[in-house]
Amino acid sequence: MTIRTLDDLLAEGVSGRRVLVRADLNVPLDKQTGQITDDGRIRAVLPTLGALVQGGAKVVVCSHLGRPKGAPDPQYSLRPVAGRLGELLGAPVQFAEDTVGDSARACVEALADGQVALLENLRFNKGETSKDDAERGAFADQLAAFGEAYVDDAFGAVHRKHASVYDVPARLPHVAGRLVLREVEVLGRLAGEPERPYVVVLGGSKVSDKLAVIEALLPKVDRLLIGGGMCFTFLKAQGHEVGTSLLEEEMVETCRNLLERSEGKIMLPVDVVAADAFAPDAAHDTVRADGIPSHRLGLDIGPETVAGFAAALSGAKTVFWNGPMGVFEMPAFANGTRGVAEAITKTDAFTVVGGGDSAAAVRALGLDESSFGHISTGGGASLEYLEGKTLPGIAALED
Numbered sequence: 001m002t003i004r005t006l007d008d009l010l011a012e013g014v015s016g017r018r019v020l021v022r023a024d025l026n027v028p029l030d031k032q033t034g035q036i037t038d039d040g041r042i043r044a045v046l047p048t049l050g051a052l053v054q055g056g057a058k059v060v061v062c063s064h065l066g067r068p069k070g071a072p073d074p075q076y077s078l079r080p081v082a083g084r085l086g087e088l089l090g091a092p093v094q095f096a097e098d099t100v101g102d103s104a105r106a107c108v109e110a111l112a113d114g115q116v117a118l119l120e121n122l123r124f125n126k127g128e129t130s131k132d133d134a135e136r137g138a139f140a141d142q143l144a145a146f147g148e149a150y151v152d153d154a155f156g157a158v159h160r161k162h163a164s165v166y167d168v169p170a171r172l173p174h175v176a177g178r179l180v181l182r183e184v185e186v187l188g189r190l191a192g193e194p195e196r197p198y199v200v201v202l203g204g205s206k207v208s209d210k211l212a213v214i215e216a217l218l219p220k221v222d223r224l225l226i227g228g229g230m231c232f233t234f235l236k237a238q239g240h241e242v243g244t245s246l247l248e249e250e251m252v253e254t255c256r257n258l259l260e261r262s263e264g265k266i267m268l269p270v271d272v273v274a275a276d277a278f279a280p281d282a283a284h285d286t287v288r289a290d291g292i293p294s295h296r297l298g299l300d301i302g303p304e305t306v307a308g309f310a311a312a313l314s315g316a317k318t319v320f321w322n323g324p325m326g327v328f329e330m331p332a333f334a335n336g337t338r339g340v341a342e343a344i345t346k347t348d349a350f351t352v353v354g355g356g357d358s359a360a361a362v363r364a365l366g367l368d369e370s371s372f373g374h375i376s377t378g379g380g381a382s383l384e385y386l387e388g389k390t391l392p393g394i395a396a397l398e399d
């Protein structure tokens, strides 16, 4: 099995050719202003886009943003991303008002050599995420018509069996972009035989996605530290009241089983910061993890938990962290994420941070990016890669 790379495509010559690039431009946006709060994922794809522009390709970029439900939803428009991408590339990016409709077609047809267009959010179309092969395939046909070659540089989405990731490469000559190659190279160090002790820290809000990964990771790790929105389903499984905290009721039984089989490797919070509301100025207190008041919700791990997690991390030789420990976007609930991130940087371990929001948290909290071994653009993608799974987006690139 081989995977052709962007360099192979460039060596063939791309001048005047339409190249469809799947990027992961799923950046965090400020809910009030709609502005991009962290452009790390846009910067991460610049080496690939820059090389194609230099080569004189007509570059058609596509991406998802957030989780719209298969229909246009203005709050998830990629328009602001087109503006920022143009600034970073130093040349305007044409924005298509739809993904595969008249606007997109006109935009693609008008491209001159070396110009870049960005299509509207892929997930405004049912076919992108459909579980039905035919529905996904029909959408992939429309997308593939925009390119003569396909580059996958969307590492953060390679674990999704979606049309733009899985079905389009079956329809076009396909290569891996620079970001995908780099991520796979670095994460390969953790997927093989990581130096022990190997500690994984999990948090964030995509609870059910990540619960599935824990099962597979448990045998490979020495400690699994769980905070963020993840922890409440586990606390509930231990029989504790979690108030109105993020909870996946239907996964409580799964968590109970995981705890039973975890041989004591799973470490949960002993204290949490519980608030009256999901708001920056909400009244809040640190409470015992088994004493969250029924009208409150946990928005951060508490200081005793941070100290316990730091102690568990101190002797580690390999650390992987995905998912903020709390709602770090609100300063009152950022201490847990900051504390754990600092503890990770103090270890002698090879440290990897993965995930759009985790990487954004590192930058937003003013931590030194260079004190981590690698900052990955993918959270779920890197976790599934570490699990040793064949990822749909990588498999689709193999010849």
Ligand SMILES: Nc1ncnc2c1ncn2[C@@H]1O[C@H](COP(=O)(O)OP(=O)(O)O)[C@@H](O)[C@H]1O
Pocket (backbone or CB within 6 Å): 203, 204, 205, 206, 227, 228, 229, 230, 246, 298, 299, 300, 322, 323, 324, 325, 326, 327, 328, 329, 354, 355, 356, 357, 358, 359, 378, 379, 380
């Ligand atoms: N206790 C919590 N309750 C609700 N949301 C939380 C909690 N802790 C963290 N989060 C949220 O999780 C989000 C990030 O989750 P996720 O997408 O899983 O991470 P990543 O993008 O790094 O993979 C952040 O926006 C953060 O506010």
Ligand SMILES: O=C(OP(=O)(O)O)[C@H](O)COP(=O)(O)O
Pocket (backbone or CB within 6 Å): 024, 026, 066, 067, 156, 157, 160, 206, 354, 355, 356, 357, 377, 378, 379, 380, 381
């Ligand atoms: O943000 C992403 O993943 P991550 O939060 O696991 O890093 C990717 O853009 C994938 O998005 P998805 O989890 O909605 O498929």
